[in-house]
Amino acid sequence: MWVIREQIGLTGTKFGCGVALCGACSVHLNGEVVRSCSIPIANIKATDRIVTIEGLSPASSHPVQKARADLDVPQCGYCQSGQIMAAAALLRKKPTPTDQDIDEAMTNICRCGTYQSIRAAVHRAAQATAAPAAPRKPAA
Amino acid sequence: MKKLSRQALINDSRRQFLVGSAAVAGGGLAVGLPFGWGDTQAQSAAGASPLEVNAWVVIKPDDNCVIRIARSEMGQGTRTGLAQLVAEELECDWKKVPTEYPTPGESHARKRVWGEFSTGGSRGIRISHDYVRRGGAAARIILIQAAASQWKVPADQLTVSNGVITHAASKRSTTYGKVAAAAAKLTPPDPASITLRDPKLWKVAGKPLKRLDTAGKVNGSQMYSIDLKLPGMLHAAVKDCPVFGGTLKSFDAAKIAGRPGVQRVFAIKNRTVVVVADTWWHAKSALDALPIEWDGGSNATRSSATIDAHLKEGLTAAEAYAGRDEGNTLKAIEGAAKKIEAVYSTPFLAHVCMEPMNCTARVSADRAEVRVPTQNGEASHAAMSEESGLPLDKCEVYKQDLDGGFGRRGGNQDFTRMAIAIAKEFPGTPIKMIWSREEDIAHDFYRPVSQCRLAAGLDESDKLVGLHLRVSGQSINAFQNPALIKDGKDDRQLQGYWAKPGDAQLGYSVPNLLIEYAMRNSHVPVGTWRGVNTNQNGVYMECFMDEIARAAGKDPLEFRRALMQSHPKHLAVLNAAAERAGWGKPLPVGVHRGIAQFMGYGSYSATVAEVSVSPQGAVKVHRMVFALDYGHAVNPDQIAAQVEGSAAYGLSATFHEEIIIKDGRVETANFHNYPVMRLAEMPKVETVIVPSFDFWGGVGEPTICVVGPAVLNAIYAATGKPVRSLPVRNVKLV
Numbered sequence: 001m002w003v004i005r006e007q008i009g010l011t012g013t014k015f016g017c018g019v020a021l022c023g024a025c026s027v028h029l030n031g032e033v034v035r036s037c038s039i040p041i042a043n044i045k046a047t048d049r050i051v052t053i054e055g056l057s058p059a060s061s062h063p064v065q066k067a068r069a070d071l072d073v074p075q076c077g078y079c080q081s082g083q084i085m086a087a088a089a090l091l092r093k094k095p096t097p098t099d100q101d102i103d104e105a106m107t108n109i110c111r112c113g114t115y116q117s118i119r120a121a122v123h124r125a126a127q128a129t130a131a132p133a134a135p136r137k138p139a140a
Numbered sequence: 141m142k143k144l145s146r147q148a149l150i151n152d153s154r155r156q157f158l159v160g161s162a163a164v165a166g167g168g169l170a171v172g173l174p175f176g177w178g179d180t181q182a183q184s185a186a187g188a189s190p191l192e193v194n195a196w197v198v199i200k201p202d203d204n205c206v207i208r209i210a211r212s213e214m215g216q217g218t219r220t221g222l223a224q225l226v227a228e229e230l231e232c233d234w235k236k237v238p239t240e241y242p243t244p245g246e247s248h249a250r251k252r253v254w255g256e257f258s259t260g261g262s263r264g265i266r267i268s269h270d271y272v273r274r275g276g277a278a279a280r281i282i283l284i285q286a287a288a289s290q291w292k293v294p295a296d297q298l299t300v301s302n303g304v305i306t307h308a309a310s311k312r313s314t315t316y317g318k319v320a321a322a323a324a325k326l327t328p329p330d331p332a333s334i335t336l337r338d339p340k341l342w343k344v345a346g347k348p349l350k351r352l353d354t355a356g357k358v359n360g361s362q363m364y365s366i367d368l369k370l371p372g373m374l375h376a377a378v379k380d381c382p383v384f385g386g387t388l389k390s391f392d393a394a395k396i397a398g399r400p401g402v403q404r405v406f407a408i409k410n411r412t413v414v415v416v417a418d419t420w421w422h423a424k425s426a427l428d429a430l431p432i433e434w435d436g437g438s439n440a441t442r443s444s445a446t447i448d449a450h451l452k453e454g455l456t457a458a459e460a461y462a463g464r465d466e467g468n469t470l471k472a473i474e475g476a477a478k479k480i481e482a483v484y485s486t487p488f489l490a491h492v493c494m495e496p497m498n499c500t501a502r503v504s505a506d507r508a509e510v511r512v513p514t515q516n517g518e519a520s521h522a523a524m525s526e527e528s529g530l531p532l533d534k535c536e537v538y539k540q541d542l543d544g545g546f547g548r549r550g551g552n553q554d555f556t557r558m559a560i561a562i563a564k565e566f567p568g569t570p571i572k573m574i575w576s577r578e579e580d581i582a583h584d585f586y587r588p589v590s591q592c593r594l595a596a597g598l599d600e601s602d603k604l605v606g607l608h609l610r611v612s613g614q615s616i617n618a619f620q621n622p623a624l625i626k627d628g629k630d631d632r633q634l635q636g637y638w639a640k641p642g643d644a645q646l647g648y649s650v651p652n653l654l655i656e657y658a659m660r661n662s663h664v665p666v667g668t669w670r671g672v673n674t675n676q677n678g679v680y681m682e683c684f685m686d687e688i689a690r691a692a693g694k695d696p697l698e699f700r701r702a703l704m705q706s707h708p709k710h711l712a713v714l715n716a717a718a719e720r721a722g723w724g725k726p727l728p729v730g731v732h733r734g735i736a737q738f739m740g741y742g743s744y745s746a747t748v749a750e751v752s753v754s755p756q757g758a759v760k761v762h763r764m765v766f767a768l769d770y771g772h773a774v775n776p777d778q779i780a781a782q783v784e785g786s787a788a789y790g791l792s793a794t795f796h797e798e799i800i801i802k803d804g805r806v807e808t809a810n811f812h813n814y815p816v817m818r819l820a821e822m823p824k825v826e827t828v829i830v831p832s833f834d835f836w837g838g839v840g841e842p843t844i845c846v847v848g849p850a851v852l853n854a855i856y857a858a859t860g861k862p863v864r865s866l867p868v869r870n871v872k873l874v
Contacts, residue, residue: 002419002420002421003421005367006419006420006421007419009369010360011360011363011366011367011369012359012360012361013360014364014366014494014495015366015495015496015574016494016495016496016577017577017810017811018576018577018810019577019810019811019812021810021811021812022494022811024494052360053359053360054359054360054361056359057359060355060358060359065358065359068354068357068358069354069355069358072350072351072354072777072781073354073358074215074351074354074357074358075215075216075217075544075781075785076214076215076494076541076542076543076544077215077353077354077356077357077358077362077541077543078364078494078495078543078544079494080357080358081360084358102819103819103820104820106818106819106820107818107819107820108818108819109494109811109816109818110494110788110819111492111493111494111544111546111789111816112215112544112785112788113784113785113786113787113788113789113792113817113822114781114784114785114788115784115788115817115818115819115822116784116822116824116825117781117784118819119819119822
C-alpha cells in the first residue's frame with residue numbers, strides 16, 4: 001500500500017488500519033481483491049497485475065462506480081475506493097449476488113455507516129451489468 | 141463488463157503496475173502537482189475579488205455561482221445542504237454551483253464575516269441557516285439591482301430564474317455572470333430587512349437533491365489531508381506516551397541509525413517520540429524498531445476495574461448534583477406499591493474515523509500554515525497560533541474534507557498542535573504527520589464511561605409515581621472546559637433529561653422526579669462522541685422505561701404514551717415510528733420489537749427495532765424504523781443517509797465497541813480488539829420524516845440516542861432479561 005501511495009502516488013488506495021482488517025486499501029491483484037497494506041512489495045512478481053481504484057475504469061464508468069454515484073452512496077468517501085474494489089471483484093465472480101453473497105464478500109469497514117446504500121448499489125450494478133446493453137464502441 | 145483496455149505501465153524499476161491511463165492523467169497528476177498553500181480553496185476570497193458579490197457568493201463570468209461554506213464537510217452532507225439554502229434565495233442555476241471553503245485566516249481578517257466554523261453538535265445547518273439564506277438573498281437583490289440600473293428600469297419589474305434576469309416588458313434578459321461585476325460595487329441591503337422565502341415554497345432547499353461531492357469519491361480522486369503531497373515534504377510518525385499523563389524516559393536512536401530515509405529522531409514535550417523521514421513508511425518502520433522507555437507515573441496503576449469501582453461508589457454516594465428535583469421522589473418510591481431498580485453501565489468508546497489523525501504543517505519564522513481535516517477551522521487556527529507562538533494573522537488553516545469526524549476533530553486540536561510542534565523543528569519544510577491506527581485508538585478523547593442507578597415506583601393501579609435516576613461518570617466539561625461547571629453542577633452530563641424545551645428535553649411527565657449526576661472523573665481524556673451524552677442517557681432512560689412497563693404489565697408503547705401527553709412533538713414521532721413499523725401487528729416467529737424515543741440537538745427521534753435472538757444467543761437486527769422531527773428538512777435524502785449512518789454507528793457501539801484501560805493505558809489496539817460493525821450486520825433502515833416547520837433541529841446526532849435502547853428493548857422482549865451493560869458482546873443473553 002505504501003508503495004502505491006507514496007512511491008507511485010496513487011492515493012485513491014487508503015490507509016485505514018495497516019493490518020488488513022478494514023479493507024480501505026483493497027486493490028485487485030491478478031483479478032482478486034486483496035488488502036494491499038499487508039502485502040510486502042517483495043512478494044509482488046514482475047508478472048503480477050495490480051489494479052487500483054484509479055485503474056478500475058476510464059471516467060468512473062465501471063457499473064459499480066456508476067451505481068455508487070447514482071445512489072449517492074458515499075458520505076465521507078474515505079472507505080469507498082476499497083469498497084468499490086471489493087464489490088467489483090464480487091461481481092466478476094458472481095454477476096448476480098444474493099444478499100448473503102454481499103454479506104460475505106463486503107467486509108470492509110465504513111464508519112459513516114453507508115452499508116445499506118452499499119448493498120443497494122451492488123444489486124444495482126449487478127442489474128446494470130446483466131441488462132442487455134446496446135453495443136458499445138471500444139474505448140479509444 | 142467493460143474490459144480494462146486502456147492500460148498504462150508504470151515501472152518502479154523492477155515491477156510493473158497496471159493502472160488506467162485516464163486515472164494517471166487525472167488522479168496521478170493531481171497528486172504530483174505542487175499543492176501550493178492556499179491555491180485550491182477560497183483564494184478568490186483573499187481581499188474582495190471583483191466578482192465577490194458578498195461573503196457567501198462569488199459569481200464567475202461563465203455564470204458559475206461559487207457558494208462559500210464555512211462549516212466542514214465530513215460526509216454528513218452539510219456542504220450540499222448549506223449550498224441548497226443559499227441557492228434557494230439566490231435563484232441561481234443549481235447545475236452551476238461549485239462550493240469553496242473560506243479560510244479561518246480570511247475570516248479573522250474580515251471580522252468573522254462567515255460566522256463560526258465549528259461543525260459539531262449537529263449545528264452545521266440549524267445554527268447558520270438564517271444568515272446563509274440572507275447572504276444568498278442579499279446577493280440576488282443586488283444582482284437584480286445591477287441589471288435594473290443597467291436597463292434603467294425599476295428593480296421590481298425584473299424577475300429571475302436559474303441565474304437569468306428578465307425584464308418581460310422590454311423582453312430583455314441577462315445573466316448573473318454578466319452583471320456580477322456591477323453588482324459587487326453596490327451597497328448590499330441590510331440583511332435584517334430581507335424577507336426570506338417561506339420554507340413551504342422552497343424549490344431547491346427541502347428537496348432530495350444529489351450531493352455536490354460524490355464524483356471524486358467513486359474514483360479515488362477526492363483528496364483527503366492524508367493524501368497531500370507537497371514539494372520537499374517530509375513525513376512524521378509519532379508515538380505518544382501510552383499512559384495518559386506519563387512521560388518519556390528515554391529512547392535509543394542509535395538502534396535505528398542508518399535506516400533508509402530517516403532524517404531525525406527526537407522528542408517533543410517530553411512525552412512524544414517523533415521520527416521524520418522521506419516517506420511515512422520509512423518513518424513508521426523506524427519508529428516501530430526504536431527502543432523507547434516510558435515513565436507511566438502514578439496513573440500506571442489505573443485500570444478499567446479501578447475506574448468502574450470509582451463510578452460505582454458515585455451511584456450511592458451521599459453527595460450528587462440534582463439536575464431535576466420535582467416533588468418528593470424518594471418518599472414516593474419508598475411508599476409505592478411496586479418498586480423497580482436497576483444499574484446500567486456503558487464503556488469508554490473511541491471514534492475511529494477511517495482516516496487516522498493527521499495534519500500537514502509548515503512553520504517558518506513569520507508564518508505558520510496547516511492543511512488539516514478539522515471540524516472547527518477556527519479552533520485549528522487558535523491552536524496553531526498558540527503552538528507556533530505566531531499571531532493569528534500570521535497563521536492560516538486550509539481545510540480538507542474530513543473522512544468523518546464524529547466529534548474527534550472539533551475542539552481537541554491535539555493533532556494540529558502536534559504537527560506544528562514537529563514542523564517547528566524543520567523551519568520552512570512541510571511536514572505531514574500521520575498517526576498509525578494503534579496510535580489513533582490509544583490517544584483519543586473517548587466517549588466517557590458512565591453508570592446509572594435507577595429506581596421507580598408504581599402505585600396500585602400501576603401508574604408511575606416516582607422516578608429516580610442517578611448517573612455516575614466522567615464529565616466531558618471537567619476535562620475540556622472546567623469553567624463551564626459551576627459548583628460541581630454539570631448539566632451537560634444530564635443531556636436528554638432536561639426540563640427546558642428546545643434542545644434535549646425529557647419527553648415524560650412524572651409527578652416525582654429526581655435526576656442526579658455524581659461526577660467521577662478518571663485520568664482518561666474524554667470528549668464529544670456522536671450524540672455525546674444522549675447516546676448513554678437514552679439507553680438508561682429508555683431501557684428502564686421498558687423494565688417499568690413490564691413491571692406494570694403494560695405494553696411499552698402504551699406505557700410511554702400515557703407519560704407523554706404534555707410533550708406532543710415527542711409523542712408524534714413515537715407514534716409515527718410505531719405506525720410505520722406496524723407496532724402490535726404479528727411478526728415472524730422469533731422476531732421481537734423494541735421501541736425508544738429521546739430528544740437531542742433540538743430534534744425529536746423515535747425508533748422501532750425488530751430483533752431475533754438465536755438459542756445460542758446470537759442477535760440479529762432485522763429492521764429499524766425511525767421517525768424524526770427536525771423542524772425543517774433541507775435535504776431528505778441526506779437526512780435518511782444520516783439516520784442510516786447513525787444506526788450503524790449506534791449499533792456498532794451497542795454490540796461491539798469498548799475501550800479497555802490496563803496499566804493506565806488503552807489496551808485496545810486495532811480493529812481486532814476494537815471490533816466495529818460491518819455490512820452483514822446492517823439492518824434494513826426506514827426513515828419517516830415528520831417535518832413541522834416551526835423550529836430548526838440538528839440531523840447528524842439526534843437519532844443515535846434511540847438506536848441502542850430500541851435494540852436492547854427488543855432483546856429484552858425476546859429473552860425476558862434486560863441487558864444493562866454494554867457492549868452486548870460481553871453479555872450472555874441466553
